[in-house]
Amino acid sequence: MKRKPVIIGVTGGSGSGKTSVTKSICDKFSDKTILVIEQDYYYKDQSHLPFEERLKTNYDHPLAFDNDLLIEHLHDLLDNKSINKPVYDYKLHTRSNKTIFVEPKDVIIIEGILILDDQRLLNLMDIKVFVDTDPDLRMIRRLRRDIKERGRSLDSVIEQYLTEVRPSHLQFIEPTKRYADIIIPEGGENHVAIDLMASKIENILSKKHENNK
Ligand SMILES: Nc1ncnc2c1ncn2[C@@H]1O[C@H](COP(=O)(O)OP(=O)(O)O)[C@@H](O)[C@H]1O
Numbered sequence: 483m484k485r486k487p488v489i490i491g492v493t494g495g496s497g498s499g500k501t502s503v504t505k506s507i508c509d510k511f512s513d514k515t516i517l518v519i520e521q522d523y524y525y526k527d528q529s530h531l532p533f534e535e536r537l538k539t540n541y542d543h544p545l546a547f548d549n550d551l552l553i554e555h556l557h558d559l560l561d562n563k564s565i566n567k568p569v570y571d572y573k574l575h576t577r578s579n580k581t582i583f584v585e586p587k588d589v590i591i592i593e594g595i596l597i598l599d600d601q602r603l604l605n606l607m608d609i610k611v612f613v614d615t616d617p618d619l620r621m622i623r624r625l626r627r628d629i630k631e632r633g634r635s636l637d638s639v640i641e642q643y644l645t646e647v648r649p650s651h652l653q654f655i656e657p658t659k660r661y662a663d664i665i666i667p668e669g670g671e672n673h674v675a676i677d678l679m680a681s682k683i684e685n686i687l688s689k690k691h692e693n694n695k
């Protein structure tokens with residue numbers, strides 16, 4: 483019988499370097515080994531709402547996410563079933579019509595700001611990582627990225643940061659650090675931490691293969 487995939491959670495504030503850390507870890511393995519599931523792709527579908535209404539959503543609040551669907555998909559992957567992963571459009575603030583057909587892999591990394599805030603998600607994770615980066619650096623990185631890649635203006639990024647991102651970070655995200663097994667300062671450029679994570683994953687995989695013999 484095929485063994486269940488291992489689930490690793492990678493969390494941290496917006497702009498902390500979650501995506502960069504996840505990519506650096508994935509780059510050390512073949513494409514067949516690690517599947518990445520982004521919690522952002524599981525923001526609630528808002529296609530029924532006019533664009534102006536979508537702008538009013540607080541995207542840093544736990545209620546913005548469709549964790550039920552995320553959990554259903556993780557259970558499917560744990561049962562070695564494929565899923566149709568949603569695709570999210572940050573410019574339109576809703577899911578796209580497209581989905582991506584993905585098959586389970588030995589290791590699943592679930593990456594997102596609020597993955598440790600839901601007990602059901604916590605229960606599914608074998609390893610929990612918190613990427614810990616100072617707020618000023620996170621804000622600068624977010625500012626650059628959101629203007630370049632997410633179709634935002636300088637003023638809108640600052641306004642959203644002050645009214646939603648910062649308060650929600652302090653209320654919901656920062657407290658989840660206590661559930662992490664590993665805290666990685668600074669994120670994507672922390673090569674020591676990334677190498678340690680890669681060694682741990684290699685160790686898990688070799689044990690899995692031993693048990694499969
Ligand atoms: N160590 C770093 N130094 C400079 N820029 C970085 C660093 N890590 C990430 N970035 C940049 O900051 C932005 C946010 O990083 P990202 O990994 O997407 O964070 P998150 O997924 O936590 O929001 C991206 O544009 C990324 O290229």
Ligand SMILES: Nc1ccn([C@@H]2O[C@H](COP(=O)(O)O)[C@@H](O)[C@H]2O)c(=O)n1
Nearest residue numbers: 495496497522541542572575576595647
């Ligand atoms: N329509 C949306 C959806 C999300 N956001 C912001 O994205 C952040 C999470 O993504 P990271 O890659 O930065 O972790 C979150 O802080 C939301 O504010 C958005 O601006 N618009």
